[in-house]
Amino acid sequence: MALNIIMKILLTGATGGLGYRTLEQLISNVQIEKIIATGRIIRPTHFVEHSKVSYELGELEEENFVSELVKQVDCIVHAAALSSPWGKYSAFEKANLFTMKNLIKAAKKHHIKRFVYVSTPSLYFNGKDRFDVSESDELPKKFINAYSKTKYEAEIEIENSGIPFIILRPRALIGRGDTIIMPRLIRAFQEGKLKIIGDGKNIVDLTSLANVADAIELSLFVGFEGINQTYNITNGQPVKLWETIDKVLSLLGYRMSNQRVPYSIVKLVSQIMELKAKLTNYAEPALTTYGVGILAKSFTMDISKAQKLLGYTPKISTNEAIEEFVNWYIQNERS
Template identity: 35%
Template sequence: MSASARPVLVTGAGGFLGGYVVRELRAHGLPVLASGRNAEALARIAAPEETLVSALADLPDAARPVEAVVHCAALSTPWGRPRDFLAANVEGTAAALRFAEKGGARRFVFVSSPSVYAAARDRIGIREEEVDPGNRLNDYIRSKLAAEQLLHRAQRAGRIRELVILRPRGLIGAGDPSLVPRLLAVHRRIGVPLFDEGHNLIDVTAVENVATALRLALSEGDPTGGVYNISNGDPRPFRELLEGLLSRLGETPRFRRLPRRGAWALASALEGICRVLPTHPEPPLTRYTLSTIAYAQTLDISRARDHLGYAPGVSLDEALDRAVADLRARTDAAA
């Protein structure tokens, strides 16, 4: 691609996934415009002329010619206020869409979430169409479903020529701010809840593989709103995955064996209490968290393999090694 080619806007570029996407695109010769609110974080991954310091809501006012938009920015957490999810994940997506329209973007690639499949039952080999549009397990899920629907409507109305949606599962790797730190925090505080002796299979994904999939989605896939599951394609029993993580850290596993039904009732009660408290604190256990650790959930990624040419390049064990090495380095630096 020539130096004069229009760049690809990456929203949330200062975040975990966004930073990997910027580096992946640049490594393959694609010019990038890295967008986010944190100027310091953006400066670590891109030159000043390649950055756009802006809140999502203000993006349309800063529009410039772009080839495509990769929309990574989101409020991604199992708990929060409904208005915050609406502002970040629905209204923020609408703002990124308006930027794409003004900038003449050819394609809009959206990072959605397989949380839309969450349910209190085992689900193996979930395909992209096996989603309940009315899933109301938490406000994050509602916001991601609403954002997907918004984009599908916009694409059908001709507001954006091409649309591709990815649903990557459980990102891990160096710099992980969520999955591994959350597991470790619970483990060290009270021990990790274990159900069915931890035999339930779960999928996770090396963040580098998600960045690769997003690069591929800029040119491959069904441009009329194709949706693609992304994972490492290597589901592991929850206990095995956790023990592998803890052994790398030299920690002895601490498990709390709990019945699913009782834990679900407890989580529901805790959510109800926290929802009415003035500070709206996150419950120590949520139904969404239970749906991810108490039940088997794996994704069918055959469509991504066939349509995008996706193939996981970083193994799950490599991703765990990198996440732990990074965690140790950050701990040592803070000491």
């Protein structure tokens, strides 16, 4: 049976790109009465002013702060995370695992009706081309980095909590409000560091921020058959990665070189850089094995489960997401 009550929702990570777009999505739903939006800082470009929205900034690592937030709501959408291809396990454990434990403890205490967790498909990564990966496919025996490991550990925590849950694994978020994927690639290009790795023909899934926000809303209201499940979320239309990057750069007036670098060489360099970082100050190297693999390998996911059980249908195409990102970037981020 679907939830059809008037909801009060806690949204973590509300000041980031996905949180911002999720707030925009949820405020128009008449069944949602109030949204407690939490994060660390508010950026003017990611702020939603509405009578339903109340911002309460703080650290999710603080148990008392979390409990005070959760006691005001019925449901939790947990989109906050430390997301990086590099770093010590302890930092990710604190940000991604301990915060989940705090939220679960508070959720049990205050009888939360539903918990939507935004996880990551990076835990599927095994360094090889992968096509139509499903939620039931076997995971790597060793995760590629601490981010993937702690996100999966957090998934296990919510699965074993006894709280009705939905886990979403959205792939490569793009669109208006994106401060991560495309901006990083643009900076790399501007610094002369962006080169095509491999043959440049790798195919990947991307996901509009608007589509993920829609999946989150569906998760809050889906009936019994859709809860306690994990879902892949993408645009459902794989694209050639380097053609897409080139399109974004072209719309911004840049021209990308066709220069290619063999994957094997770049991977070896990244491994050497990672080893050096581990032996010195652990600062993030210019190249990481995961980052190189993401840019060089094909990776697509099967979203049929989300379509069938969650009622998910991608509404915003990749081209539409690119256009809205470029327009937003020119207005707000471009220096």
